[in-house]
Amino acid sequence: xxxxxxxxxxxxxxxxxLVYADNPPQNExxxxxxxxxxxxxxxxxxxxxxxxxxxxxxxFTPHWQTYIGTHFLGLPEFSSKSVDPVxxxxxxxxxxxxxxVELSEAMRDAASQEGIITKxxxxxxxxxxxxxxxxxxxxxxxxxxxxxxxSSNRNTHYYSPEVMIEQATALGRxxxxxxxxxxxxxxxxxxxxxxxxxxxEEAPLPEDMSKEHIYNHxxxxxxxxxxxMMRQGKSREVIDIMPEFTEQTIAETEGGGLIWMLGxxxxxDFPAEIYGYxxxxxxxxxxxxxxxxxxTREYVL
Amino acid sequence: MSETNEPEILFGIYCPPHPQPLxxxxxxxxxxxxxxxxxxxxxxxxxxxxxxxxVYSTTWPSIIGHQIQALENAVWTHVDDDFHYLGSMPYDxxxxxxxxxAMKDNCEKRGLEARTVEYEGFPIDTGxxxxxxxxxxxxxxxxxxxxxxxxxxxxxxxxxxxxARDTLAQQGKKAVVVVxxxxxxxxxxxxxxxKEDRIHSQxxxxxxxxxxxxxxxxxxxxxxxxxxxxHGQIRVQKVVAYKPAxxxxxxxxxxxxxxxxxxxxxxxxxxxxxxxTLAPSTGSVGDKEFDEDDVEFxxxxxxxxxxxxxx
Numbered sequence: 357x358x359x360x361x362x363x364x365x366x367x368x369x370x371x372x373x374l375v376y377a378d379n380p381p382q383n384e385x386x387x388x389x390x391x392x393x394x395x396x397x398x399x400x401x402x403x404x405x406x407x408x409x410x411x412x413x414x415x416f417t418p419h420w421q422t423y424i425g426t427h428f429l430g431l432p433e434f435s436s437k438s439v440d441p442v443x444x445x446x447x448x449x450x451x452x453x454x455x456x457v458e459l460s461e462a463m464r465d466a467a468s469q470e471g472i473i474t475k476x477x478x479x480x481x482x483x484x485x486x487x488x489x490x491x492x493x494x495x496x497x498x499x500x501x502x503x504x505x506x507s508s509n510r511n512t513h514y515y516s517p518e519v520m521i522e523q524a525t526a527l528g529r530x531x532x533x534x535x536x537x538x539x540x541x542x543x544x545x546x547x548x549x550x551x552x553x554x555x556x557e558e559a560p561l562p563e564d565m566s567k568e569h570i571y572n573h574x575x576x577x578x579x580x581x582x583x584x585m586m587r588q589g590k591s592r593e594v595i596d597i598m599p600e601f602t603e604q605t606i607a608e609t610e611g612g613g614l615i616w617m618l619g620x621x622x623x624x625d626f627p628a629e630i631y632g633y634x635x636x637x638x639x640x641x642x643x644x645x646x647x648x649x650x651x652t653r654e655y656v657l
Numbered sequence: 658m659s660e661t662n663e664p665e666i667l668f669g670i671y672c673p674p675h676p677q678p679l680x681x682x683x684x685x686x687x688x689x690x691x692x693x694x695x696x697x698x699x700x701x702x703x704x705x706x707x708x709x710x711x712v713y714s715t716t717w718p719s720i721i722g723h724q725i726q727a728l729e730n731a732v733w734t735h736v737d738d739d740f741h742y743l744g745s746m747p748y749d750x751x752x753x754x755x756x757x758x759a760m761k762d763n764c765e766k767r768g769l770e771a772r773t774v775e776y777e778g779f780p781i782d783t784g785x786x787x788x789x790x791x792x793x794x795x796x797x798x799x800x801x802x803x804x805x806x807x808x809x810x811x812x813x814x815x816x817x818x819x820x821a822r823d824t825l826a827q828q829g830k831k832a833v834v835v836v837x838x839x840x841x842x843x844x845x846x847x848x849x850x851x852k853e854d855r856i857h858s859q860x861x862x863x864x865x866x867x868x869x870x871x872x873x874x875x876x877x878x879x880x881x882x883x884x885x886x887x888h889g890q891i892r893v894q895k896v897v898a899y900k901p902a903x904x905x906x907x908x909x910x911x912x913x914x915x916x917x918x919x920x921x922x923x924x925x926x927x928x929x930x931x932x933x934t935l936a937p938s939t940g941s942v943g944d945k946e947f948d949e950d951d952v953e954f955x956x957x958x959x960x961x962x963x964x965x966x967x968x
């Protein structure tokens with residue numbers, strides 16, 4: 357059997373505002389648009405993924421928060437309505453998705469063998485989190501690939517950002533091993549923002565872009581520091597600086613997604629493709645892709 | 658009803674958010690005791706003349722101000738993120754929409770950002786589902802659920818409680834108020850045999866028991882004032898502060914004149930789960946005096962970072 361491989365790794369933030377702004381038929385809310393810098397970036401990355409041959413998307417989400425180990429979706433189909441508990445006015449999305457259970461179980465087994473506490477999620481009533489739905493919708497609006505969702509084990513809260521780095525890196529290594537043994541071609545997705553301080557008030561028209569800006573300049577400077585390191589292929593350094601970044605900007609990197617993804621990809625030293633940066637209700641969001649193929653890697657922005 | 662009238666709060670309940678008492682009460686003796694305590698509370702609610710059950714849930718975080726559940730008939734099947742293997746939690750709740758909308762208005766009058774949520778399929782959180790299923794299984798009494806804003810600290814939470822008092826007084830409704838929260842909230846990070854469940858550490862257990870002494874003595878305001886210590890000592894730092902006692906005291910009345918009763922205290926996967934009742938009483942106890950200002954109106958951030966800078 358041919359060895360499986362990770363064909364791309366995407367940092368794909370999940371503000372529900374982006375789906376809301378797109379007005380897909382699955383979402384009940386209606387908007388007049390907004391956040392085009394991110395949406396157009398997503399559209400370009402989605403087009404790139406269309407040209408890549410892959411079998412499944414594996415997504416690590418901070419909105420499936422587990423305290424007792426790392427959990428994996430373990431049923432072949434989920435169909436329901438995802439309502440964002442924080443922005444229900446924007447996101448009420450009817451989804452119908454397929455899961456690559458075989459790959460999910462293989463990753464779970466590999467993680468368990470590494471000593472990571474794991475659990476398969478096999479409750480048919482389980483509602484897939486809106487982080488998964490948002491990132492997957494924006495990367496693959498046709499939903500024509502099966503996914504695997506991995507929960508965020510809350511090591512940063514329970515222990516420290518350093519423990520999260522160790523645990524998420526180990527999980528990434530285990531997932532990479534399972535992918536290699538599966539023979540499948542996989543796109544990894546870390547679903548989260550960078551800086552993550554929200555405004556606690558919302559404009560009467562949420563998509564009024566005259567009201568949108570980063571929460572404060574410090575968040576912006578930190579975000580740009582991280583983006584610049586990504587551009588330079590300094591993924592190891594991004595992880596090294598992450599505890600301070602997470603603390604200073606209340607960053608959503610605390611959930612472990614980017615660490616997991618870069619760990620699975622062996623901390624790449626090639627530049628990330630940058631597709632866009634914009635704030636959403638004060639948080640800092642970058643869309644980035646690590647393409648391990650030298651022939652297809654682009655300088656996007 | 659005049660807005661200056663005092664609300665009639667029949668009693669308060671402090672209960673844990675974990676699903677074991679609802680889904681697996683027979684898995685351990687402790688879960689069974691918590692279930693029995695919930696049932697005792699249910700009985701007391703049924704025997705009371707309550708018009709509304711008002712829930713403040715620490716497992717419903719919000720960002721845009723304070724969210725208030727207003728969907729008249731909230732129906733769904735909920736599954737917990739961690740304990741999904743214990744089973745599903747179908748619910749069919751009856752909310753007091755009139756109260757919810759008035760609560761929003763009263764929050765705004767006191768300077769808070771607030772909004773109602775009325776959406777089919779809105780994900781009501783595990784803690785609220787467990788509490789309402791066990792305390793009000795037949796929907797005999799309409800309910801309302803308040804979120805816990807993840808950035809809110811003391812003043813905002815106290816003002817939220819006062820807005821609840823305003824609303825109850827305004828509508829002349831007799832209330833049972835429910836706080837859904839653990840005591841210590843550190844769980845074991847691996848799967849355990851429920852029969853071997855215990856409080857995660859001796860320190861957590863010591864603090865929990867001290868808090869229970871205060872509850873038992875009816876010292877609600879003392880607990881409110883100790884919230885920052887409690888947060889630092891036995892709470893995993895997931896949010897900025899331990900807020901339940903602030904809200905409960907501000908809603909029920911900021912004093913120590915309560916009859917407290919600890920109906921159960923048991924471990925829930927390592928965290929401290931207690932079912933406690935507090936009924937208004939006479940004869941204040943306690944030996945503390947406090948220097949943190951009371952607050953009536955929320956004025957937002959004080960922008961201290963922008964003040965006092967050299968030109």
